Amino acid sequence: MQTTPVLTVRDLRKSFTLHTIDGRKVTSLHGVDLDVAAGEHVALAGPSGAGKSSFLRCVHRSYLPDSGSVVLHTDDGPVELTDLPDREMARLRGRELGYVSQFLSAPPRTAPLEVVASAARRRGMSRTEARDAAAESLKRLALDEALWDVDCSVLSGGERQRVNIAAGTVHPPRLLLLDEPVSALDPVNRERALELIASLSASGVAVLAVFHDLDAMHRLATRVVRFADGDIAEIGPPADVLGAHAA
């Protein structure tokens, strides 16, 4: 078990005030603590609405947390993400974080190779290195080479999702955030993607993931965190948490 810390989350709270619906307040995280070390794969489990995705997004800062602390341990030392100025957050995101959601959010009218290569460039690769890395990454996920330079919007859901995974994992980031990355994939491609994720963990990438299927969690996770009502209900090895939960 590696112990180099990558992510330290303390008392993370997030709520939403819905001004369009008479100012209603919805709380989604009630003070979450969590540590993720390098090479560790932490799976977030729990029913819909328990706060798994909110947690991932608060780490990624696509949600702005109300309070608490999210510290990313970079080569330059620990960085507090919750109040990092936007500009630095945007740069740090590109460099250190990979985020794969259920759907590809690429700029309109861009090609797979371009999407993946620009992700690699943001992580510090040169233009040519990035292209090579992107090609390799797409090859590894078995995306037909004929599709590399077509518009992403003409791809099937599964093809698009592989582009998404390739962009998130190319020139591997320090911390990989996965939000149901394989749910759109067919069994063969799902297998390829899971293997890729496993190999990244083995090479030291810290992974924080939400999977809906228990099988993936069993195979990949070093720890499982079960969320319930915006808080952590249980943490432990997959067999313990998932077994107990399944029963």
Next chain:
Amino acid sequence: MTDTLTTHAPGAAPCRLTHTLDAIDAATPGRGILDEGSKREIRRASLTAVCVPGYLTPFGSREMPVARGWGSGGLQVTLGLVTADDVVKVIDQGDDDGVNATNLRRLIEDSEKCASTKDTREATIIQSRHRIPEEPMGEDQILVLQVPNSEPLRAVQKSVTECARMHAEADYSMMWVSLYEDLVRNGVITKTTGYPVLVNGRYVMITSPIPRWDVPQLHDSPFLTLLGAGREKRIFAVPPYTDVRPLTFDDVPFEVEGSKDQQCERCGSTDTFLVEAAPGRMMCSDVEWCTRVTDADVDLDRHANNAPLQYLPDPQRRVRVAAAADHRDPKELVDRPVPAHAEGWTLAVRGVGKVHGPGGADAVPGTGPEAGTAISPRTGAVVAAWDVSFDVAPGEALGIIGESGSGKSTVLRCLIGDEKATAGSMFLTTLDEGRTDVFTLDDTERRALRIDTLGLVHQNPADGLTMTVSAGGNIAERLTAAGWRNYYEIRDRAAYLLEKVEVPLDRMDDPVHTFSGGMRQRVQIAKALATDPRVLLLDEPTTGLDASVAAGVLDLLRNLLAERDTAAVVVSHDFAVIEALTDRTLVMNVGRAVETGLTDQLFQDPHHPYTQRLVAAARR
């Protein structure tokens, strides 16, 4: 008239001066068709014109016995200067015996009781239209030219005030564009009379009405030239031994009319300005000279030395000059890294506000998102924007989003200088390392920033382009303003930029009014990028274009921003545009910045009620 003098010397002295002037008036009773006061006004304007070579000096003109446009300007100058001891010569179309010349000469003789001549050598004042005499003139002679159109900028700028500003700031890029357009359309300069010259390194002057052939004569000439425009009531001058340079691109040589092998049919001269007397028959335009050549009453060597033969069209010279000129790589401008402030920004905006109407800052209370109005309850002024702050780093694009009327464009106009901000400050690292507030600069300095540092893309291409000028010419405008004086270099840079924005190069020389909306917008973007500005301001760059064209422009901008180190501000009411181009966004509502954040965070987790409404509305 004397009042203007008293203002210079308050106290007792001016009274004495006034008395002196009155005494002069009394001692020199009105003679001829101009009274002494009118003559004095003309002399005063002429003196000013001599003091500021090339500057159009206005003067108060009285009614003239000839129609304006028939030499009334030149006539007034001559009448103002001439004394009974002078010998006057009048030429029209190179001829002393034309109807106009004869009548003007008689008028001057009768009015001023002076002598007249047809021999240039005997004349002290030569009033002319169309020509400088072939006979070389000396220090004791004055040339008075009748000018039909005095304002060199008139052809490119209709507004008189704007022309005055352009002269004041030596902003002559449009003159260069007109030369560029002439070269593009015709391959050579075709502008014959009225060729623009730079006088004494300062003012661009029109040499109307002399041909290009005579233009080199004005440079470093021993004689004084006074130009009078009667219709426009302007007098301007080229004092003796003044630097007069025709506007010429470094790599396109200045040329005069004519060719090496032409000859006067009458006198056989090969070094004079010839005109076509009948189809295919060329003769000297200067009748006096032609006659004296025939009579062998001329100094031919002296004349030949004075003739602009080295400027005759010569293809080999064109090639030589083009080859000798420096030529930059169109892709790489001078190495200009984008400097960043210690805090990381290139552009910083602090507390910018704009109030239309009375009250200034006092009008602000009671306006804004909480009040739900931009109209000041106290003064009725419109608070278009208030207390807006942000900064942008090299390679970063900041979005400003908000519905129409939220103040987005106002902020942008304050930054670019189209509007004067009521409050706040603006800093650029290219200016004094970010220590000087741009808002404290004067208009001239602000303009210089627009040429060098700030690029602006308007929503409407017509606001950023001169529609009658070609795509290349529009880019040339920006480049010549920045000091580019090399025609082929400008062509290459324009072609490079147009290729970058995907405008087909075979359209480069077409006027932009023949372009589609999307193409115009691309040309506008190319123009904004011409001098590689460190800060690019985009005001609704895709609004008003149809969906597929807008998509093309958006992709173009995305690629341009990604590959360059520019700091960009993108103003739009369209979330898709902001999302595609920017990392960070500022949300404006009723003139205030209500929320800032990472663009995706604002979209997924908007906090301010207004942003939530905006986002909800964007999800269609």
